[in-house]
Amino acid sequence: MIEKAVPEARGPADRAPADRTASRTVAVWDLPLRLWHWAFAASILAAWFTPTVYDRLHRIVGYTVLGLLVFRLVWGFWGGRYSRFRMVGVRLLVAPRYLWNLRRGITGRYIGLNPAGTMMLVALLLAVAVSAITGAMSVTVTFFGLWWVEDTHHYSSDAVIVLVVLHVLGVLLMGLLQRENLIRAMITGRKRIRHHL
Secondary structure: OEEEOOOEOOOOOOOOHHHHHHHOOOEEEOOHHHHHHHHHHHHHHHHHHOOOOOOOHHHHHHHHHHHHHHHHHHHHHHHHHHHHHHHHHHHHHHHHHHHHOOOOOOOOOOOOOOOOHHHHHHHHHHOOOOOOOHHHHHHOOOOOHHHHHHHHHHHHHHHHHHHHHHHHHHHHHHHHHHOOOHHHHHHHOOOEEOOOO
């Protein structure tokens, strides 16, 4: 499925038509979203490697993750076009069919998140929210030492890491299938318009 209404592309006007098509890009990920993405990734990794050994740092990172989650929820309603959650429900509905079509290399063309990426976004946000909230609960007087809080925090944290690995593999796979550097797109905020080079 191809998204409509792509904003005007950027590219030197003096190039040949084929070359101009190859270099046409469009702004997709706004700066606040890109900063959030990399801060979120760094915080999750820091949280994974700091429990018990660097307990104080682990707590600070955990509260940082909670703050980043709140920001993402707010930005999902007031951010740039491709940062908003307006298409999440539709993309989740078509995600099973999209994943089924990936077996044959059919990726479609989405300027923003494709259905698989949307599904990963929702899964990651939910898993991280459960992990961060139960982590914060576990250091309170009321919930300290409760087995179900500790177990939920532990298992949801493991789930987050599994999802992160799947996310990275998915980005690499889609980059190969669509011949596009999606990691660079999350750094620059720009993606190619065309399906091909």
